Amino acid sequence: MSEPLPFTVRPIYWNTSQKEVKAIRNKVFVEEQGVPPELEWDGLDEHSYHVLAYAPDGTPIGTGRLLQDGHIGRVSVLMEWRGKGVGRALLDLLLVIANKMGNEEVKLHAQTRVVNFYKKRGFTKQGKEFMEAGIPHIAMKRKTADQTSWPASFVFRPLAPL
Numbered sequence: 015m016s017e018p019l020p021f022t023v024r025p026i027y028w029n030t031s032q033k034e035v036k037a038i039r040n041k042v043f044v045e046e047q048g049v050p051p052e053l054e055w056d057g058l059d060e061h062s063y064h065v066l067a068y069a070p071d072g073t074p075i076g077t078g079r080l081l082q083d084g085h086i087g088r089v090s091v092l093m094e095w096r097g098k099g100v101g102r103a104l105l106d107l108l109l110v111i112a113n114k115m116g117n118e119e120v121k122l123h124a125q126t127r128v129v130n131f132y133k134k135r136g137f138t139k140q141g142k143e144f145m146e147a148g149i150p151h152i153a154m155k156r157k158t159a160d161q162t163s164w165p166a167s168f169v170f171r172p173l174a175p176l
Contacts, residue, residue: 020070021067021076021098021100023065025065028059028060034066035066039090042092049149054147059079061082063080063082063108063115065078065079076092078104078107079108084115084120084121085122089101101131113158117158118158119155120155120156120158122154123152124137124152125150126151129152133154137154137156138155139154140153
């Protein structure tokens with residue numbers, strides 16, 4: 015049996031957790047990567063599914079969202095938590111949610127510097143590199159999977175209704 019992760023990931027409501035989500039995305043995208051706030055806050059959050067990762071002390075450390083059309087985006091992890099499996103766990107939960115919502119396929123725009131992260135999770139490149147918010151990206155997609163394909167230690171227990 016694998017060791018439990020040193021963090022938790024769960025679905026959240028935008029209207030009750032937007033302060034935490036905004037703090038993470040502002041830190042990662044706006045401050046670190048220079049994305050203009052008007053591009054980061056595109057008006058789609060209110061009607062999207064969101065997940066949030068928490069450190070053992072309850073501090074929010076990462077987030078991601080799923081649009082209703084199956085587009086995954088805004089996956090972001092605070093710097094001190096990168097490389098510890100948080101991004102993978104966020105993505106895994108988003109894939110389960112996408113499957114539960116009836117999406118057979120998901121797509122995303124990956125920053126080119128993290129394409130290998132998504133390739134390791136089963137995504138394939140689609141088309142040519144393009145610029146988005148001043149950052150090189152590539153479109154990627156993959157099929158969703160049901161829970162039977164996830165490790166036994168990964169259990170989908172929504173704490174907030176979807």
